[in-house]
Amino acid sequence: MVTARTITNKYIIPIAFLSFANSLYGADWQIQPRVGIEEVFSDNVELTEFGDESSLVSLFTPGINASFQTQRSSFVVDYGLTQAIYTHDGDLNDDYHDLLAEGRVSLDIDGLFAVGSASIRNVAANDARNSLADQVSGDTAQYQTYQLGLEYFVENSRYNIIASTNMSISEADDNIGEREGFDTNIETSNGSSARYVFWQGSANYSDYENNTREGNFHRIDAKVGYITNFRLNPFIRFYDEDTSGNVNNSGIQGTSSIGAGLRWLPTEHLFIDLSYNWVDEDEPAVGSVSEDQEDYLAAEIEWRPSQRTRLSGKYYQRFFGDAYEFSFTHRTKRLTSSIRYTEKIDVFDRQELAPTNIIDIWCLAGSEISPENCVFAPDDDFDLSDYTFAGFTAEFELVDSNTFSLAESLTVSTSLRLPRSTITLTATHTDRTNLDFGDEDEYETLRFNYDRQITRLTNFIVDLSYRRNALNSNDDALIQQVDYYRVYRLGLDKQLNRTLEFSSYIQHLNRSSNRLGYSYEENRIGAQLVKRF
16 A cells, blocks of 8 residues: 555655755765676576586676765765676576765754765575575665664763664565664763763664554663762663554563662773662563563673773663673774674564475484485375474575564674784674564674785785574474575785776685575686776
8 A cells, every 4th residue: 555655755765865965066076987897607606406507697897986075074975787697598687786875964053964875785585595695696686775864963071962863765676675764863871070960871763664564663771860979879770662553563562660770880981780670560461571571680881991992781671581782892903803792673674584385394213304314295105104204394485574573683703903914703693583473593604804915906815704594493393494604715806007906716605404405516716807987
């Protein structure tokens, strides 16, 4: 159903963003067109387990980069068009668009900015089918996002405020993950000159639509306390969050609590908060988690011993149970390290996978579940006397997410800069839970990158990555799909002259999966030449 709001929002943000960029036309622009050609040979371009198909893929990549910056405004845009041509099957030829644009203008009020952004990305059409889909393998979906809003930032001795509000539209050529709406965020705290009262608070509100579905979410976490002459300061804490709308949220309930606590300041740059919080018992219980909600202890720590080191952590209760937040960064002359854990509520994302083509599996008694030991959907004439029922398996199809989801993400990163080399190691783990049905998917990645400057104009690159996807990991009725991706890549980048760049690489991809037909290997050799004008 098309509403007036849908029509209005569909066009107002892109038009307003273009007007926003056009208003900066009189500034000193730096514009650099480019054109590139890349040849990639793949010995298994269709990524099949058997019957490998080789192909030479030609990628023609014209593009443009434009930017400017003044004391009150900045704007940058990078656009690229890629035309892919396959030697083995001309019907696969396709074009891809990539766009990244950001703008920022200071308004008459100090600390107030108008901001806008636009992006076009080519993302995997289905993570279960191929999580590493790109412009060579195909099987991607074009995803567009436009944002326009305001940001306000003030930091002084009396108070600190960081606030933003953004309207946004997201569209996809497969119509999955589309949404329109807005979100508002604010963080505030007292400044260093506070003598009697301190405060600390954050709040966010989001309102998104997808066709006839609407999902709203709000969250408030605030503390107000009294500053004493001692290192112990009492405070009151208030917490409230809830969801609403006509999405599937029968198993979701908000929570509200009020608490009393103490802030301990052992040193000037460290504080530790501890509070006891009483849950609002008048809230109607929904689901097992809500029924188990009880009064709880909450704790928070903030430590900033220097400009190079910062640690913060928090523990409290939310409607889904225990909740955590953690962030740590440390920087030296050569080494930069960070650890970050977040929990985020979202709606209408592109990660909802639904089982389809469900079939039963029978395996030889006492053997492991594998294609060699099992039969899938046997007919009535098959002798199953030596087999036992092992469960069901299914293909996973990407569908619209018409419910709220919880993403719990941990990222650990470290980077070592040597005189002519940079070594980077990054590890991530994400659990995504459908809060209505309880379905869980797990995503793990580990990446190692080594960049060595051989000469002033030549770099040698080693890029190793590992990815594990466990889909439908908590459903006892269905056998979960577990995929492992291992990518080994060696590359060489060379600046031939001021405007001409050459790069080449060799790559091996190994994917193993417990789903029949999803395991394969692929080798690539690629070379690219880019001319900038």
